[in-house]
């Protein structure tokens with residue numbers, strides 16, 4: 001099992017290299033074409049924001065990349081190799097972790113138990129018997145190390161998650177993804193329910209994850225957040241890739257104009 005103490009496989013990778021790529025993805029729901037031939041690429045070491053109006057196809061795109069939805073056609077490549085995810089576990093096993101808006105944390109458990117939820121560390125039982133038990137000490141040490149490495153401050157690692165603020169809880173969910181992701185992390189609106197200060201904490205955490213070498217895909221409706229964090233912005237409109245732009249060369253008004261179709265661009 002990989003934990004945060006393991007180096008992400010994408011760390012130090014050639015920054016121009018595509019870690020994740022999709023070609024001509026199509027997905028329809030009945031007569032609704034959610035993805036209409038989308039090309040996508042996530043480069044090593046970047047935060048790529050995915051933006052678009054409601055119904056533009058952002059969630060469907062992300063779901064195909066995390067194995068939650070199987071596309072009707074098209075190709076997905078991880079590190080240049082074609083992959084066919086049969087479900088989210090499949091994508092996880094290949095090093096792709098996702099964080100969704102609806103927090104999947106267990107409020108009554110402490111932070112280490114949440115970080116390792118479903119992937120608990122076990123130790124050999126008495127006299128090395130086959131009966132294994134939770135290795136709470138190692139989970140606590142790993143959790144402390146992970147939080148320190150990600151520079152995420154928490155009152156105490158032993159706190160139950162129900163006693164944390166919304167931002168801290170979301171931080172635990174985001175950190176959990178970073179702990180297990182070997183290739184990349186995908187986040188769907190990770191700051192949607194948070195106040196300004198709490199959002200700041202989570203944004204800093206996301207930046208630290210990128211700085212550790214894990215590329216991040218971030219879906220967000222919050223343009224200031226997108227401009228604060230993203231290295232590139234992938235703009236969707238009506239199930240298509242409208243453009244990919246840099247926050248250094250384009251303004252928020254430019255991005256909104258492309259999203260809404262007020263300005264047409266050659267697909268970037």
Ligand SMILES: Nc1ncnc2c1ncn2[C@@H]1O[C@H](COP(=O)(O)OP(=O)(O)OP(=O)(O)O)[C@@H](O)[C@H]1O
Pocket residue numbers: 029032033034052053054055056057058059060061
């Ligand atoms: N399970 C589904 N069944 C039927 N239609 C769906 C399903 N999921 C998505 N759609 C439709 O596909 C289109 C794209 O939806 P999607 O959720 O991917 O867009 P989005 O950009 O994420 O929107 P939002 O910002 O509102 O979440 C929409 O027209 C939506 O109604």
